[in-house]
Amino acid sequence: NKTNESLMQRRHAAVARGVGQIHPIFAQRAENATVWDVEGRQYIDFAGGIAVLNTGHRHPKVMDAVRRQLDQFTHTCFQVLAYEPYVELCERLNAMVPGDFEKKTLLVTTGSEAVENAVKIARAATGRAGVICFTGGYHGRTMMTLSMTGKVNPYAAGMGLMPGGVYRAQYPCPIHGVSEDDSIASIERVFKNDAEPRDIAAIVIEPVQGEGGFYAASPAFMQRLRELCDLHGILLVADEVQTGAGRTGTFFAMEQMGVAPDLTTFAKSIAGGFPVAGVCGRAEVMDAIAPGGLGGTYAGNPLACAAALAVIDVFEEENLLARSRKIGELISGRLSEIASEDKRIADVRGLGAMVACELFTNDGHPHAELTARIVAAAREKGLILLSCGQYGNVIRILVPLTATDVEVQQGMDILSACFREQD
Ligand code: PMP
Known part of the structure; x- marks a missing residue:
């Protein structure tokens, strides 16, 4: 019989060391908000495969849509022989993505590729090469997105300098001493010290930082960014890879x-566990690149497109945006209760169901060690959690929006017990 330990040994021998693993567990089966490991142990899944499972594991409607597509064809390459699900997904996203203007969409496979392509498109549309990104931001592990990701260790460590033309502004984060004014001033500093505005193609921002620690930008701050972009002819790019598909209570956080x-x-989460990603935006900007300049062999895979269309239907049919807000309130409420008895929780915050708590030591320093202990202790009790944050001291919750109140409460009971037991 296979055990987690025996599989870990094979993994260490066969898989490159650079691929991390948060939990020493091998999955066997999963259903909605529950995962079973190869030893038959059951877990409540508050990680959702890192924000991929807003509609849960194996949503029946997503499974049906994929099965139907599986019986028709699985691959033609859209650039060779096109297919309707790709077009339909673009049509639906053009209507859903914020922006009262004509839109077009490009499909790719991963979030990193989506960000890479957003930069390519912004460069072509503006004739400029510079990009402004933010401290603590996460945009991927490809070369360009590693430049954009605002955390060197472990993502780019040991690999030498990443591509140039990326300038770093400060993400507004009052709990770590960065006000919105400081953040805007840091952009002005880039213009003064590093690059003229007319050399900047895009400002790329996560409306709520994901890996960086679940810090939300305020509407007022986004409006200032928008004004700054308009003033200088810079494109504003929202990286909604983690915030999108209903996590924040609206389909897109923006x-x-x-x-x-x-x-x-x-x-x-756009495709409920199948690999599709993309860029959607102003039609004239999206069309800046000539035919052949965008795409990829697997980009917009038909199975993943079918899954994404089903995910969008499920959001409507099951009213999951309202559910996202409700789950957000439930979790924030429970976290605030825990925090009222545990001073190490310095902050509870969230937008919709994108909720986190941040841990500090008694003398006010980020408490990564306690965070790691709580994540490990929760696992022992049957709850899969993820941490995040520049300092690794944030516990984030990414439970499926299709989880029942009982499942959410059970998970929160475990988390609460972990805080009581870990001193
Ligand atoms: N952007 C954001 C905001 C993300 O959270 C992530 C993944 N954590 C990415 C980009 C990269 O996506 P992928 O891992 O699919 O390449």
């Missing part, structure tokens, strides 16, 4: 910001 980005990247 719907809550009062301004629209020129380009939006999406991935992860």
